[in-house]
Amino acid sequence: MLDKTLNPGAFETRLYEGWERSGAFAADPASNAVPFTIMIPPPNVTGSLHIGHALTMTIQDTLVRWRRMQGRDALWQPGTDHAGIATQMVVERLLAAEGKPDRRAMGRQVFTDRVWQWKAESGGTITQQLRRLGASLDWPRERFTMDEGLSVAVREVFVTLHKQGLIYRDRRLVNWDPKLLTAISDLEVESREMKGSLWYLRYPVEGKPGEFITVATTRPETMLGDTAVAVHPEDARFAALVGKRVIVPLVGRAIPVVADEYSDPEKGTGAVKITPAHDFNDFEVGRRHGVAMPTVLDPEARVSLDEIAADLRAVEGVADPDFVRGLAGQDRFVARKAIVARLEELGLLEKVEPHSNQVPHGDRGGVPIEPRLTWQWYCDAGTLAKPCIEAVETGRMRFVPKQWENTFFAWMRDIQPWCVSRQLWWGHQIPAWYAPDGTIFVERTEDEARAAARAKFGAEVALERDPDVLDTWFSSALWPFSTLGWPERTAEVARYYPGDVLVTGFDIIFFWVARMMMMGQHFMDGQVPFRDIYIHGLVRDEKGQKMSKSKGNVMDPLELIDAYGADALRFTICALTGPGRDVKLGRKRVEDHRSFVTKIWNASRFLEMNGVAPNATWDPASATSPLARWILDAANRAVAEATTALEAYRFDDYASACYRFVWNSYCDWFIEFAKPVLNGPDGAEKDEVKGAAQHVLGTILRLLHPAIPFVTEELWDHFGYGPDYSLIRAPWPEAVAVAEAEAAREELDWVVKLVSEVRTMRAEMNVAPSITTPLLLRDATPESLARAARWIEAIRRLGRVTEIAPLQGDPPKGVAQVVVGETTVMLPLEGVIDFAAERTRLAKARGAAEGEIRKVQAKLGNPDFVARAKEEVVEENRERLVAFQAEIARLDAALARISA
């Protein structure tokens, strides 16, 4: 017998292990079934399960379980990415905490060995936690982006793209993180609003003592590298200065004043200093005007004079080489202060205004990034993006919801060269070797590089490998095929690529989505990596605030699972995941949805107590009773609604269709109607009710399994619908044949309406529950009377009714009346009834009906409506008018009887 209270913790782990052991999660490349593939967007190996993972993984698991039940050969590919910067930082912090030497002191090999050791010990956290959520991933296929096989794929792709000219080495400005000492991508940079200042600096015009051009800047320290001043070509104020030269204070360099539209006459003074080596916009301006691009900050953002020492020049009252030399090695912010102070002394600081601006910060290191001119490896993203754009335009890939296409297009059409090198130790080391003369050999292995070098030089030369590693996203981009064994031509690659759907948040479109598309199409003969891209929202707290540790509003999914069960969390997520909306999630929401899981448990428990048990031989088509037919028919509709919803990625509709059917049809009415039968004598009627009950319960368990895997499997196993752990592979329900469903619906709808009306009346009349009454039916058709007779036991129980009889002669005194279809139902409540209340109640019902009649009449009275509206709409309104008029007539009669 099922426990009186549901305790998910008692079986979740056992069921998960049972499924896993039985191979239920495993894809089967040898099967004849149509595959269904979801590639997990690989979580960061340093990560632990947060509520955002719970959302995305619940959605993926729901899809996978559903398709698996539909008979598809489901592959949900698990794994993690190596998270270059994050992992390296974790291990460096660990070393520091242990008081060990830092990575530079220990050397690259020892350090990376240590990272692998860390990965072995702690890297599996998130994959263990996903099991708690019920995620049915094919674990034996788990991959890691640094695995040997995936590394082969990375080298293959790099070398191939290089040979195709789509990867190249270039010296450009990059986002440099002065704390982590590596280049990072645009997407790893976040703007933060900072309160700073706008300094107005005077640059003396060459050869015109006392004449200045004033430039406004937020970064005075970069003046050391200024090589131009730009003004707008149409700015009359500066027209005379264009072509002249000005002296950079402190350094004494003479630089041109150039006309360039980049300069905004409205901003600052309208003149801007140009430091091409330390600002992206300035870099472009500098390139347009062919000026020098000296770097004045070292990798740690300290002043470096290497590139300007030679041209420092003393200018009386303006430039002071000794001062500048004294800045060497100082941090950029220390240097800023010193420079501003010195300029003020020289009278070259015109003014300082408070100014707030967006300062780019590295999202990992947290310090302002410093644009730097460096040699890096770049991928020609623009070329790779083109076929991806085309694939979305032509519908070969589909965003759900569609609106995200816009975001995607906007970014892809304006995509910049992708800097793929990182100055880290943890990652795929770039397969490029340098000869002493600087010749670069990009090959799959060192041996091949040596061979290439021998071929070129005709002799053995010393080769040095590029120390840098590739961006983590480079290897993640290959995930949809590298995990399947590519570049080997495996059966898996042939079978499971392309995937069916990629599920992720909108914040990831530029990361996984775009990059997997580029690499997938390029290396898989133009085949897209996935057909659908389902974009879900972010999880927020109840107030709609983004969850963050600093706000203290984070929710731990594992803690929620401990408290309410994984099913409750999963069902909540499904119910709240509408299209294109963020999910506001609070404890209370999970608690609310847990009730539904409990409800299923309790209903099952009741059925078990009444001897309902699986009976595979029971044929729904053989059902003869309206009750059985009605619930089977309702189940058919629930199945159709749920299936349609899942096909459309409408997890909210799926959840609510199941909820309504289980709670409002199966529990509220079917089980209640079944009670008198179950309590009655054994026989055909009871057998049929039990047959329908067990059949529909089986349908419900299968229908809900994708969202609520644990409780449904537990019940399935407990009842014995199949062997233990078999629900996960049970077939997805389909509509069953139901004879005369329409008639059954009419009959049950009538009974439901009768009981509801009687209940409403009693509640409004304040009739004590202890009082039971007969029902007298006036003007009832023989059909209604027959129905009343058939359902008398249920009506007695649900409506607190004694008997039902046609009204003979005049109604007794003191009746309460309600209109159900053609019938006026009367409850003799002499002495109990409050006539004033009854009149009010009837008058209110009449008022409501009148209101409807007015609306319908207004429509039908409009000749344009009758002439132009669709025929069925007009007809529907005519019917409504007649129905309301009849109802009013009966209500009037009822009122008249009371008044008499």
Added chain:
RNA sequence: GGGCGCUUAGCUCAGCGGUAGAGCGCUUCGUUUACACCGAAGAUGCCGGGGGUUCGAAUCCCUCAGCGCCCA
């Protein structure tokens, strides 16, 4: 500044041309043998404002306002 989205019951949200809905909350009642994580009943809406299209607009178009996000 450019783009996207949102604004419907107290709260969270469906509905997206033809009778305004759900869950939660609220009020009242309830030990009828599955369930108080329950049952029954009830109340609550100028569907953000204004204009337009249409026989008909929460739904389509324009506009304004407020909120949120992304990109500059």
